[in-house]
Amino acid sequence: MTARILDGRATSAAMLDRVREEVAEFSREHGRVPVLATVLVGDDPASHTYVRMKANRCAKVGMESRRVELDAGISTETLVKTIRELSADPAVDGILLQHPVPGHIDERAAFEAIDPAKDVDGVTRTSFARMAFDEGGFASATPGGIMALLDAYEIPLSGKHAVVVGRSPILGKPVGMLLLARDATVTYCHSRTRDLARHVAQADVVVAAVGRPELIRGEWIKPGAVVVDAGYADNRGDVEYEAAAERASFITPVPGGVGPMTIATLLAQTVRAAREGTEK
Numbered sequence: 092m093t094a095r096i097l098d099g100r101a102t103s104a105a106m107l108d109r110v111r112e113e114v115a116e117f118s119r120e121h122g123r124v125p126v127l128a129t130v131l132v133g134d135d136p137a138s139h140t141y142v143r144m145k146a147n148r149c150a151k152v153g154m155e156s157r158r159v160e161l162d163a164g165i166s167t168e169t170l171v172k173t174i175r176e177l178s179a180d181p182a183v184d185g186i187l188l189q190h191p192v193p194g195h196i197d198e199r200a201a202f203e204a205i206d207p208a209k210d211v212d213g214v215t216r217t218s219f220a221r222m223a224f225d226e227g228g229f230a231s232a233t234p235g236g237i238m239a240l241l242d243a244y245e246i247p248l249s250g251k252h253a254v255v256v257g258r259s260p261i262l263g264k265p266v267g268m269l270l271l272a273r274d275a276t277v278t279y280c281h282s283r284t285r286d287l288a289r290h291v292a293q294a295d296v297v298v299a300a301v302g303r304p305e306l307i308r309g310e311w312i313k314p315g316a317v318v319v320d321a322g323y324a325d326n327r328g329d330v331e332y333e334a335a336a337e338r339a340s341f342i343t344p345v346p347g348g349v350g351p352m353t354i355a356t357l358l359a360q361t362v363r364a365a366r367e368g369t370e371k
C-alpha cells in the first residue's frame with residue numbers, strides 16, 4: 092500500500108480562504124478587522140520564524156497582528172503583567188504566547204494570564220477543561236488543526252483505536268481528548284511507555300507528537316493505519332516517513348502536513364473570538 096497524503100498546505104489554504112471571507116464580513120459589520128497579539132520571549136530562531144509566519148498569514152487574510160517581543164531575561168511577573176494588559180485591551184481579540192519560553196519563566200502562569208475569551212491558541216486551563224467537557228471552548232491550535240485535517244479527508248474515527256505518542260499540555264493531551272470526543276479509543280504513550288512499538292502496531296490512527304525525529308519506525312505501522320505526524324523539530328517529523336507511507340492508508344508529510352493547519356486554526360479561532368467578543 093502507498094499512503095494518500097493528508098495535504099495540510101491545500102487544506103489550510105481552503106480554510107484560510109474561508110477565514111478571509113469572515114474577516115471581510117466582520118470588518119463590514121464592525122468597521123475594524125480582528126486583531127491577534129503575538130508574544131515572543133527571547134531569541135530562539137525557530138520561534139521567531141513561527142511568529143513571523145503567523146503575522147504573514149494574518150496579513151494575507153486581512154487580519155491585523157500586533158507583535159510583542161520581550162527580552163529573554165524578563166521575569167515571569169513582567170510577562171504576566173504584559174499578557175494581562177493585552178487581555179484587558181478591547182482592541183485585541185486573540186492572544187498567543189509562543190512556546191517555549193526561557194527556562195526561568197513559569198510558562199503555566201504566563202498562559203493563565205490570557206483571558207480565556209481571547210485564548211485562540213487554546214492553552215489555558217479553562218480552554219482545556221472546555222475541550223475535555225466538549226463545551227465548545229477554543230481548541231489547542233495543533234490538535235484543532237489535526238482534527239480539521241482528518242475531517243477534510245473524511246477519515247472515520249468512531250470506534251477506531253488511536254495511539255497518541257506524547258503527552259504535552261498543548262499537543263498530546265488535548266489531541267487525545269478531541270479524538271475521545273469523536274468516539275475513538277485512545278491510548279497515550281510517552282517516555283516511560285514500555286514497548287512503544289507494540290502499542291503503535293495496534294493503532295488504526297497514530298498521532299506522533301513527541302518532537303523526536305523518526306522515533307516512530309515505519310515497520311511499526313499497522314497496514315492501512317492513518318499516520319499523523321505533528322513533529323516539527325528542525326522541520327523533521329517524528330515518523331520515519333518513507334517506510335511508514337508504504338504501509339499507511341493516509342499520512343501527513345513534514346513539512347506540509349500538520350504545521351500549516353496549526354496556523355490556519357489559530358486564525359480561524361481569532362475571527363471567532365472577535366465575533367464572540369462583540370456579542371457580549
Ligand SMILES: Nc1nc2c(c(=O)[nH]1)N[C@@H](CN(C=O)c1ccc(C(=O)N[C@@H](CCC(=O)O)C(=O)O)cc1)CN2
Pocket residue numbers: 141144187188189190191212232233261323326345346347348349350351352353354
Ligand atoms: N503557543 C504555541 N507555541 C507553539 C505551537 C503552538 O501551536 N502554540 N506550536 C509549535 C510551533 N508552531 C507554532 O507555533 C509551528 C510549527 C511549524 C509550523 C509550520 O507550518 N511548519 C511548516 C514548515 C515551516 C516552514 O515552512 O518554514 C510545515 O510544517 O509545513 C507552524 C507552526 C511550537 N510552539
